Amino acid sequence: xxxxxxxxxxxxxxxxxxxxxxxxxxxxxxxxxxxxxxxxxxxxxxxxxxxxxxxxxxxxxxxxxxxxxxxxxxxxxxxxxxxxxxxxxxxxxxxxxxxxx
Numbered sequence: 001x002x003x004x005x006x007x008x009x010x011x012x013x014x015x016x017x018x019x020x021x022x023x024x025x026x027x028x029x030x031x032x033x034x035x036x037x038x039x040x041x042x043x044x045x046x047x048x049x050x051x052x053x054x055x056x057x058x059x060x061x062x063x064x065x066x067x068x069x070x071x072x073x074x075x076x077x078x079x080x081x082x083x084x085x086x087x088x089x090x091x092x093x094x095x096x097x098x099x100x101x
Contacts, residue, residue, distance in 0.1 A: 003063070003065070004059060004060040004063025004064070004065050004066055005057055005058070005059045005060070005063070005065055006057070006058050007055055007056070007057055007058075008055065008056060008057075008058055009052070009053075009054070009055050010024060010048065010049055010050075010051060010052045010053070010054045010055070010056065011052040011053070013032060013048070013056070014028075014052060017031075017032050017035070023050070023052070024048075024049075024050040024051070024052060025050060026050060029047070029048035029049070029050055030048075032048060033046075033047075033048055036058065040060060040061050040062060041058050041059065041060060041061065042058075042059050042061055042066060042069060042070070043056045043057065043058055043059070044056060044057040044059065044069060044099050044100075045098065045099045045100075046073065046099070046100060069100075072096070072100055073100045075089065075100075076096065076097060076100035079097075
């Protein structure tokens with residue numbers, strides 16, 4: 001990890017996690033997310049895409065960036081539940097919701 005973050009292709013992640021699989025499924029992506037979580041890592045976007053042509057960021061949870069992403073994710077979840085913490089957050093940063101939820 002370079003300063004707690006690394007950009008990886010989903011093709012690379014699939015080759016490491018399940019080289020025998022033909023394609024990524026939503027279930028496999030969820031299992032990969034859980035395995036990364038157990039290693040102290042998180043991804044952005046939080047839900048891994050099933051397309052092998054997509055790229056994701058893998059972030060160490062115990063890094064300044066990882067903690068900032070965890071806080072931002074909590075804020076996004078509160079917004080989704082109808083308890084906005086920061087007014088107009090997603091109006092100012094429209095792509096943030098998709099990355100964090």
